Amino acid sequence: MTQTPLAPAPAPAAAAPVTTRTRTVLRALAIVSCLPYIVLKVAWVSGSHLGIPDGSSLLGHRTTMIVANSGSVLMDSAVVVIALLLTQARGRRVPAWLLVLPMWVATGLLLPIMAGYPLQLLVQALGGEITGSGGPARPFLDEWVFAVVYTGFIIQGLTLGTLFALYARDRWGHLWRGTLRDLPASPTAPALRACAVAASLTALIPGTMHLLWAAGSTAGLNAAQIAESNSGSRVLDAVDVLFAAAAVSGVLLLAFRRTSPLPLRVPLALAWGGSGAVGCWGGWMGLAALSNVDDLAHRPTPAVVLTYAVQMLVGTLVLALGAYFLTERAAGTRPLSGRRA
Numbered sequence: 001m002t003q004t005p006l007a008p009a010p011a012p013a014a015a016a017p018v019t020t021r022t023r024t025v026l027r028a029l030a031i032v033s034c035l036p037y038i039v040l041k042v043a044w045v046s047g048s049h050l051g052i053p054d055g056s057s058l059l060g061h062r063t064t065m066i067v068a069n070s071g072s073v074l075m076d077s078a079v080v081v082i083a084l085l086l087t088q089a090r091g092r093r094v095p096a097w098l099l100v101l102p103m104w105v106a107t108g109l110l111l112p113i114m115a116g117y118p119l120q121l122l123v124q125a126l127g128g129e130i131t132g133s134g135g136p137a138r139p140f141l142d143e144w145v146f147a148v149v150y151t152g153f154i155i156q157g158l159t160l161g162t163l164f165a166l167y168a169r170d171r172w173g174h175l176w177r178g179t180l181r182d183l184p185a186s187p188t189a190p191a192l193r194a195c196a197v198a199a200s201l202t203a204l205i206p207g208t209m210h211l212l213w214a215a216g217s218t219a220g221l222n223a224a225q226i227a228e229s230n231s232g233s234r235v236l237d238a239v240d241v242l243f244a245a246a247a248v249s250g251v252l253l254l255a256f257r258r259t260s261p262l263p264l265r266v267p268l269a270l271a272w273g274g275s276g277a278v279g280c281w282g283g284w285m286g287l288a289a290l291s292n293v294d295d296l297a298h299r300p301t302p303a304v305v306l307t308y309a310v311q312m313l314v315g316t317l318v319l320a321l322g323a324y325f326l327t328e329r330a331a332g333t334r335p336l337s338g339r340r341a
Contacts, residue, residue: 279315
């Protein structure tokens with residue numbers, strides 16, 4: 001990966017219930033997969049250079065490294081908390097936003113790694129060059145660190161994603177039953193369509209930039225990014241384009257539903273995963289870029305800052321549109337006895 005500081009629709013047939021043991025195993029795997037990353041980060045905060053070669057840029061700013069790695073430990077520790085909430089009775093009583101927002105962030109940070117890292121390995125196996133250690137001129141981390149950490153991230157994504165899908169089905173599954181054409185007419189449909197179009201047009205900015213970089217263009221990149229550009233980094237930019245397309249496709253399908261027989265869960269999944277990857281990864285990469293303002297070669301260009309800032313805007317907007325759609329959907333599917341006269 002790149003060098004970053006690390007009227008209600010009829011209900012379908014009920015799915016076979018997943019046993020408690022299965023969820024317990026998934027929870028254990030999610031928690032265990034966090035350990036390599038947390039152990040490495042704690043070691044680095046404590047002063048260890050495990051996995052960090054001499055001359056690495058990580059060794060140049062001790063205070064920044066401590067702050068960044070401490071924050072990373074807290075973020076990955078949150079995965080443990082989420083995994084516990086998704087598999088315990090008390091988790092059903094947690095306010096929706098308190099669980100959904102951290103899960104959205106986790107989805108957004110993990111999906112690009114889950115998609116990008118295996119593709120990079122494939123490119124490498126086919127003879128391409130991937131960005132990993134930073135190259136001999138500017139070492140970053142030993143190769144084994146990426147293999148261990150990213151493998152852990154992929155396991156986290158698969159297990160946590162499965163647990164959340166099961167949890168969401170149990171708690172909110174009635175909200176995405178049926179197909180798009182089953183959705184009732186909505187008085188707010190024009191507003192949803194206008195916002196969906198606005199989000200889609202805005203997404204053209206980062207989408208176009210990543211598409212250019214995926215095609216080999218160096219427009220808007222700084223000197224260090226140009227030097228480190230290779231087939232591996234271009235694969236990651238192509239992945240960014242795909243996630244932006246997923247977010248836009250999801251929200252447009254929800255807004256312009258018409259007579260589509262597509263299951264409602266498909267555009268919701270596209271909007272969820274796409275907006276998370278676009279918004280959260282854009283925020284993470286933007287933060288990483290801004291941490292290099294003192295290094296002339298690595299100082300982010302206006303084009304890079306704009307790209308990541310607009311990514312955050314697009315991701316947040318699509319998330320808000322999805323939340324509004326589901327809130328309206330929940331109000332429309334609530335039993336009459338639960339409404340005021």
